[in-house]
């Protein structure tokens with residue numbers, strides 16, 4: 114059977130008040146139109162044509178060259194949109210699935226249900242419908258006394274009686290391709306919106322003597338994103354579905370309202386996701402980790418048993434049994450191996466950090482290669498920027514760096530060496546050696562008495578003076 118799809122995505126999306134095409138806005142980290150394309154592929158329909166308008170470049174950027182595009186010059190309605198695909202549809206004798214590009218919740222299951230219904234009965238088309246608590250704004254499905262589909266009436270054209278109908282048109286259909294083409298040719302724009310309604314093809318096919326079937330799906334699955342409120346609603350519903358999927362797979366999630374997980378994220382069993390956590394992009398988390406509270410991981414690979422607390426990490430790899438945070442910032446191109454500790458106010462960028470290394474507080478590691486079991490004293494800075502280029506340093510295994518040290522570009526700290534606290538290290542330190550790079554301390558005996566600088570005795574006097582001020 115020849116099955117293809119036409120997706121309507123040329124609308125201006127005026128109600129979104131956005132400079133971008135409505136259908137490229139993201140739901141759970143994936144553009145709305147990509148959700149539609151994926152559902153079609155999952156339903157076995159890879160031959161897809163997209164009706165696009167002025168912002169077509171954005172849609173092409175999302176979907177790429179694997180699908181076809183037709184430009185709709187003027188937006189004269191959904192019927193007019195599908196008409197633009199006529200050259201693509203002519204001569205085909207199978208089915209065409211028609212979907213709106215703005216309905217991210219559409220599922221492959223629903224599409225397959227409609228395709229199966231087409232195959233089982235002798236239908237010219239199958240309309241996917243849903244029961245809405247509040248059908249305001251939607252097209253309504255008008256049936257006869259026996260429940261047969263008669264036509265679809267748009268909200269703005271509906272009579273008092275028709276407005277009471279709660280079964281809505283999802284704007285998702287399967288048609289016999291040749292019959293759709295014949296009905297499209299007979300559409301008129303004589304209606305409240307002066308548009309060519311795709312919905313009118315149903316009434317036309319019925320008056321031609323054909324039957325139209327329907328499948329009813331969950332109202333949530335039909336949700337169209339027309340404005341920012343509906344976008345938020347779609348994001349929430351999708352997020353809840355994703356969270357439920359992870360919980361079914363053995364992930365513990367404490368709060369579905371403050372946890373946001375993108376669709377591509379993978380999480381291992383017995384991992385706990387604490388409130389305020391956002392997991393984005395292609396993040397993959399192993400088993401028995403604790404992530405959060407208030408942590409954002411975007412495109413991060415995390416091993417097993419790692420704890421990440423109040424931290425932000427982007428496009429990096431964090432190994433197993435690591436302790437990250439609170440308040441760590443792990444930036445792109447970083448690879449942290451196993452049993453590593455990255456603590457408070459530590460930033461790591463484009464660096465490799467090997468097993469058992471610890472940077473517990475106030476440290477910056479940039480563009481550097483760090484070996485195993487290195488200890489970064491509080492306040493260590495790799496001075497990776499000379500004003501022109503970014504070049505880090507090499508710190509070999511077991512190096513001990515005393516607090517508040519600066520390690521300059523290109524320097525190599527040899528295996529098992531020590532760096533004295535407060536050093537600025539400008540040249541290599543040999544293995545097993547000690548590097549000290551600071552001014553030598555001088556002590557002046559009894560300087561306080563000689564200079565009459567004793568502070569303790571004057572403390573109360575000073576303090577009362579202060580309060581007078």
Ligand code: UD1
Nearest residue numbers: 121122123124188189190191194214215251252282284337
């Ligand atoms: C449409 C249906 C309505 C249904 C509702 C479900 C019609 C006439 N009405 O109304 O019965 O209940 O969807 O959400 O079909 N588009 C184009 N070119 C155009 C006009 C629209 O490509 O000239 C695209 C839009 O980008 C959008 C889709 O078609 O993705 C639907 O258009 P929209 O204006 O959102 O239709 P609704 O008013 O929601």
Ligand code: CA
Nearest residue numbers: 215337338339
């Ligand atoms: Ca819509």
